[in-house]
Amino acid sequence: MGNFDFVKDVFPFIADDCARAESYISSDPLAACVYARRAIDNLVEYLYYDVLGLEKPYHDDLSGRIHNPGFMQQVSPGIIAKLNVVRKIGNKAAHDDHPNISEQAALATVRELFHIVIWAGYHLTAACDNVPISAQFDPALAKQSMALNPAQFKTLLLRTKQERNAHAKAIAERDALIASKDAAALKLQAELEALRAQIKAAQQANTVPDTHDYHADEADTRALLIDMMLKEQGWALDDPHDREYRVEGMPPTADNPSGIGYADYVLWGDDGKPLAVVEAKRTSVSPLVGQQQARQYADCLERKFGQRPVIFTTNGYETQIWDDAGGYPPRDVQGFYKKAELQRLIERRSSRSVLSSLPFDEKMDHIAGRAYQKAAIRAVDEAFDASQRDALLVMATGTGKTRVVISLVHQLMEAGWVKNVLFLADRTALVRQAANAFKNPDTGLGDSVPVVNLLNDADRNAGGRIYLSTYPTMMNLINARDRDDDAAAADGDASLSADSASAASSGAAAPTLKPTLKFGPGFFDLVIIDEAHRSVYAKYGFLFDYFDSLLVGLTATPRNEIDRNTYRLFHLEYDERTGGVPTFAYDLDQAVRDGYLVPPRSLSVNTKFMDRGISYDELSPEEQEQWDSRDWDEDGDVPDSVSAGDVNRVLFNADTIDKVLGVLMQRGLRVGDGDELGKTIIFARNQRHAEAIKARFDINWPEYHGTYAQIVTHATRNAQQIIDDFSEPAKDPRIAISVDMLDTGIDVPDVVNLVFFKPVMSRTKYWQMIGRGTRLRPDLYGPGRDKTDFLVIDCCDNVAYFNQNLPESDGYVGVPLSDRIFRMRLALLETLDAATGASGNADDADGLLAFGGSPDDRAGYRAALARTLCALTNGMDPDGNVIVRPHRRSIEAASQAEWWRHVTRDKAMQASELAGLPSAFRAGGEDDVAGGSHAGDDAAPSGDAAPSGSAAPGGNVAANDNAAKRFDLMIYSYELAVLRAEADRLGRTPDQGYGLYGIAAPAMQPPAIKHAVREAVDALRGPKLRAIPDVAACSDLIEAVAGDDWWNDVTVPMLETARKRLRGIMRYATGGVRKTVFTDFEDELTVTEGETLASGGDVAAVDMQRLREKATAFLRGLGGNIVLARVRTGRQLTEQDLAELERMLIDNGVGDEETLGEAGEQSGGFGLFIRSLVGLEPAAVQAAFSTFLDGSRYNARQIEFVNLIVHELTANGVMSAARLYEPPFSDVSGGGPEELFGSERDVDDICDILDRVRRSAIPVARRAA
Known part of the structure; x- marks a missing residue:
């Protein structure tokens, strides 16, 4: 008798796999996990297609089916989590070269399989009476089988692949048969409907509650999570001493008079000494609870082995490291260390030097020998000596920040503080430039330290000491595994191991995937952030939390903001009266006074069109004729004016550009006895603007043969070569026309003219751009005639604006649309629930007059929001993605449908942290989740989302349809305004307004939102768009929404109808976006001596x-x-x-x-x-x-x-x-x-x-x- 005997009567097609899975738990844990994975693969396929009748998912594999919104709505979130555990462990068993799956892991996996089959058999079959609902998995009942030999295991994998291919073919053939609608198709359809009716009838007749304890094995599940995290860092855990290690000498207590304890895990070095002790506590308990006990274990191990281990405490959700012997207090970490990393940590306790007492060696003097550079390094030394782990260097552009960190890295390596270093920058060019600086034999480290540019695919697997990357590339690499062959499959849901199985059949060596993370939390000892400021932290802050390293930030412009600011990131002092206190500061004014930089002076250039725009009525008759002849838009509409904001954005006027270029050529600083214009950067507004500037220059100065002024943008094919030529004093181009690319990090000392031909909104970016001209240049104007200043030709009042010392805007950090929509839906739910009272029942509201519609409409609207948020949360995978993993506790809570029944402020705070996390749910391009419900879910609203093939244009859109998402956000914003107004009327407005969610749209007042919606919809009324069938089908609604009357007393159901029907056709809307227009109207020029620039580097x-x-x-x-x-x-x-x-x-x-x-x-x-x-x-x-x-x-x-x-x-x-x-x-x-x-x-x-x-x-x- 076995645990899975009942499966023969419930799911006979997986009975053999289930029986084999339990039979191999002790003898062959790998085979047990593979058979468990096979069982859920076939079970989910059957439930998905035959029982639930769901449409083929975007990725038709096990993961795709599990995370399909329709499937997640029908299956308990707890079972979804268990399915993912079995899936991942099964993949690990099949894919990894050295999976190291223990008997305990196999037992936990098969036990999860047991819970899955119990639940599915009881809730989704007609044979629920045959399910032993009160039973728990008993390992003693499992039959024992002999372990598979390697050839048998390979055969198993190959057979699995072949069966998966056969299943996929059968599904395709069945879909084709059903689509044919012939007699065989009708028969098949009738059989499926009969099966579903039989299941429905049996479920309705079953009145016995589900009393199975699906959480009886929480301790085992927690241990499995911790095991997986340890194995990611290369810990095999296959020795008896690795777990429950007996220690003696614990302080005796009433409960433990013998003083004997058992450490949950001990991680050993190659010399047999303990490197770390891990104390695991219940998930409901903070890791802090286990610190004292873990410290006592460390004391016992130190007395026995003469080496104090590092202390880890974890509850499976949160983990802390405590290197008390290294002089650091406990701190949060995102995982465990590898063996070599722990070994280094312990060795440094005695081998590293006191930094502040070390003299600067000759190499350091050569790299960064200026007094202020040495002072910066010494300030970091003192901070690190004082057990601080973060430092911020505020240094004006051009003062040698890169040289300082190169010298600092050299010192830290020589002093035994760091081995591996990560340098992060926000642009490819800056990464390349920094890599070259580190490699430079004269001013860098030369060949003495291997440098790896992670932007180059060929270099990623090379061993290095200094790694350089952009932030997005590093975000993508932190989930990477150590590989023996880059061709290895990363997950392999479609078949357990297609590569390894086919290799086995051919006798070839299979590509393999090692289980360890390439870049674990302890891989880097030092992380350097180039241009550290708020927007970098807002986008990529996870990187700084993930790597448990020393952290050094570099910036020319510190940002003091109340909420997230640079100083808080680096745990530095901030005072309301005096501002922030960086580790070291050296500003532009001081650098100029010390003779290390040259100051700017400015020339203000204004034109009538750039200041006031262009009005048709103010043009001459000839110019009006030119205006009328231009192709303004596809509908032939001719505007009456162009705003100043659109000049040099969509309209380019030749005379305006000519006049600015004339000022440059006449007033710009010149070299070569005044015969040659000095090197110049023109900051253009966009690509077309840059092209227009070059075209006008070549027309006005043809004698320079088209090479004098050249474009350098991300669209320029040979941009790097042009930059290299621009850096050479004797080579063309003399003028580099840039869009963003030369704003930061390009060091050309010969630059003496900067033309600001665009408005700059960011103080940080402004001072970076100014920094392009501050470098010293000896003998620029001839022998003994050095560069003493540079000229800023300011066409957009940037100097005057930033000289006001205005408070820096919080700025827009580029929050993705999907993240903002997640928060907006959350805000809608919280506001709706606040308005309806503590019960969360819309019927309890005092009418909710502004909502309109019936109670069913309100319930349906709320249910759709809750289901979509629940589906997004269910698609987040804390086991497979380290970015998601820190949020495991919140994800597990919010994955339950019941959790969303009433959203309080505390819940909203908890759920808001999930916005932006990777999710497998992408169906419908952020549209509502359609489909049925399961126990504990709210009723589904009628017409919630258009099914496949629906005539409603908004029903099915691509997941990357940003036009649909923008429309969603606008409509949701107005809905929120309506609901908040109603909540205000009822006196039930949620506290703190919109601030919690960080949503940009609600900053607009309702009239502005309404105007934006009407303008967007009005763009669909063009004659060419009306010919599109989907647009024509919505013509009446388009006319209504674009008009004014529809908005009088508009209700949420009306807004929702408009959103759902129109979102899918918004991609056709081009109204409001004019074609690029070129004109040649007479402009008026004003040139005045500009202001002296106020320093931007002063903290x-x-x-x-x-x-x-x-x-x-x-x-x-x-x-x-x-x-x-x-x-x-x-x-x-x-x-x-x-x-x-x-x-x-x-x-x-x-x-x-x-x-x-x-x-x-x-x-x-x-x-x-x-x-x-x-x-x-x-x-x-x-x-x-x-x-x-x-x-x-x-x-x-x-x-x-x-x-x-x-x-x-x-x-x-x-x-x-x-x-x-x-x-x-x-x-x-x-x-x-x-x-x-x-x-x-x-x-x-x-x-x-x-x-x-x-x-x-x-x-x-x-x-x-």
């Missing part, structure tokens, strides 16, 4: 932002202060009012007279500074614009425009009339307020109101003076 450069924050917090705490009330209500201020406010700010330590005076000067006056902090009362602004909010006099678009003004004044307290021509106002009316209102008087009135509001913050006495 105190953000003090003004901190002043604003402190002042804002203080003023908001004043409550009903009379003077502050006058500020917020727009009453006229006096000198006495401002003097009183200034006195309070100084008396309360917010700032001193000098800093407050500087703040007032930057804002145009102290009253305007105060107003910008506290804003205006909405009622006061609405009163000022009451005439324009009268619906009887003005239309919806005009009122929407004025409401945007009201929102801005309420938030910022003041607004210039120039803002009326910029987004979001230009989004409502591209032709400005004149076009929208059609009356100059209305526009004048609006400008007068803005001026009155502004003047009210300027004291009367001062204005009169």
Whole structure:
């Protein structure tokens, strides 16, 4: 009698595989796991196609079927997890060259198979009465079989492959038969329907609850997870001493008077001494609980072997390392160390030197011998000596950051601190440049240390000491395994081991995949981050958490932000008053004073078109004729104007480019006794802009034969050669026209002219671009005539903008659409559940008037959101992906359908961390999950998503259809605004607003969202698009949504209908995106001597932002202060009012007279500074614009425009009339307020109101003076 005897009556086609799996647990663990994997493969295939009738998944293999949303909706999440365990262990047994699967692992795998078959037999068959629901797997019942010899094992793998191919062929033939709809097809269809009806009837008749304990073996499952993590790092765990190792000398207690203990795992060195002790605790217990016990085990092992092991504590979810003998406190790690890595860790305790006492050797002096460079290295030395593991070097561009880290790496290697180093940069060119610098025999390390550029595929398997990579490449490599042959299959779900099986049949050596991770958490001893700032951490922060290494960051522009900032990443001091304290700082001003860099000077170049745009009415008759003849868009529509933002983006005007190039050629710094233009970089806005600049240069200066100015962009085929030539003083090009590529990291000391032909929004990027000109260049202008400065020709007011020392924007970190949609769905669920009360039942709401529809509609809407989020979570694989693994606990919780029944703020916080993690669920391009439900799930809404072949155009779209995703995000944003307004009405708004989710879209007000949706849908109304059948099928809905009436009292069901029907056709929409247009209109040029550039490298450069924050917090705490009330209500201020406010700010330590005076000067006056902090009362602004909010006099678009003004004044307290021509106002009316209102008087009135509001913050006495 065996554990799986019942399977003959329930699933006879897998009975033999199940019996063989349990029979090989002790004698042949590999074979046991392979047979278990075979069993679930055939079982899932049967359930997927025959019982559930699901459509073929995108990847028709075991993994693809398990993670199909329809399958996950029908199968318990706990069983999904068990299926994945068996799948992965089975793959490991079949694929890995040295899988090292123990008897315990085989037992745990077969036990999981038992739970799977029990569940499937009880819930998805008509033979549920034959399932021993109360039984648990008993190893004593298993029959024992002889182990397979190598030839038999290879035959098993080959047979498995052949059977899988036969199954795939049979499925294809069956699909073809069903599609034919002939008599045989109808018979087959009838048989399948009869089977499903029989199962349904049996399940309905079965009233006995499922009492099986599917979690009885949690300890074994936890041990299996820990085993897998250890084996990833090469620990075989095949010796009895590896587990439950007996130690003596524990402190005696009442429970343990003998002082004998048993360490869960001991990891041994080749010399028989312990390298590490691992203490495992229950998953419900923090790893911290086991620290003291693990330390006592370490004490016992140290006394016995004379070597103190490293301490690991883990509960299967979280892991900590504690090298107390190395001088470090416990810290979180993402896994275990390999043997060699632990050996190095222990050896360093005695072999490494005290860094701060080491003299700089000759090589270090040669690489980085300047005083400030040595000071930077010494600052890092002192930090590391003090057991700090992070350091941040803030050094102006051009001061030799790369040289500093090369010298530092040399010192750390010589002193025994590091062996393997990882250098990370955000661009391929920077990685290549750094690799060459490390290899340089004169200013680098030469051939003494092997350097590996991980961007080169051929180099990846080469042994090295210094590795260099971009962030994305390293993210892709951290899951890589050590390989004997790169052709080895990585997972092999389609067949267990196609490569190895076919090789076995032919007698050839099979390509193999080693089980160990190539880059484990302990592989690198030092990680260097080039240009460390917030956006890098936001995108790639996992890398810095994954590698348990020393960390050194390099940046020219530290970023002080309240939430995520550079200093927090490096665990450095940050003070509200003085700002951040880096490990070492050396700014541009100091470098110029010390003679190591040259300063910039600027020339401001403005043209009428770049400042104000181009208006048709202002052109000459000849130019208007040229305007009318241009091909503006596919529908033949001709605009009345082009905004300043579109000049040099979609419209390129020859005269504008000619005038800027003329300034460069006339005023640019020249070399060679003034005969030759100095090396110049032109920063262009985009590729077409760069091409237009080159074309105009070649037309105007044909004598240079087309080589003088050349384009260097990512689209340039021979870009590196052009850069090399540009770096040579005597070679062309003299002018390099760049789009992003030369902004950072390109060192050409001969550069003396920088042309900013585009606006720059990032302070970090701005100073990187300025850094292209700061390098010293002796004898540039002749013998003894060195480079003393460089010229910035600024065409877009960048210098003036950044000289204001404005607070740096939080910025957009490039959050992928799918991540934002995940968070948006989460926000919708939380808001909906908050509005419906603690029960989570829509029927409990006070009507939810704004939602509209019936309770069934609300329940269906909610269920669709919850199912999709649950499916995304179920597709996250913490075992197979180290990026996902740290979130195992949250994934396991959120994989349960019941977890999503009511989403609280705590749940939302927990689930928000999962946005952006890799998921196997990609079906429908982020559309709703359709299909049935299982126990504990909400009812599925009718018409939730269009099935395959549906006429609804939005029902099936590609997973990478970003147009559909953008439309989803816009509609979801408006739905959230509707639901939040209703929650506000009910007094049930979730706390903290949108801030938790980091969603960009809700920053827009509902009118702006509505306008964006209408504009996007309006683009579908073109005559050419109406000829597309899918678009024509939605013509009525398109007309409605693009209009105005549809939006009056719009409900969530209406929005959802529009989203589902239109999302699939948004890819056809091209409206709003004009064709590239070239013109030649007369432009007007203004050239003025620019401002002196304020330093961007000074870490105190953000003090003004901190002043604003402190002042804002203080003023908001004043409550009903009379003077502050006058500020917020727009009453006229006096000198006495401002003097009183200034006195309070100084008396309360917010700032001193000098800093407050500087703040007032930057804002145009102290009253305007105060107003910008506290804003205006909405009622006061609405009163000022009451005439324009009268619906009887003005239309919806005009009122929407004025409401945007009201929102801005309420938030910022003041607004210039120039803002009326910029987004979001230009989004409502591209032709400005004149076009929208059609009356100059209305526009004048609006400008007068803005001026009155502004003047009210300027004291009367001062204005009169």
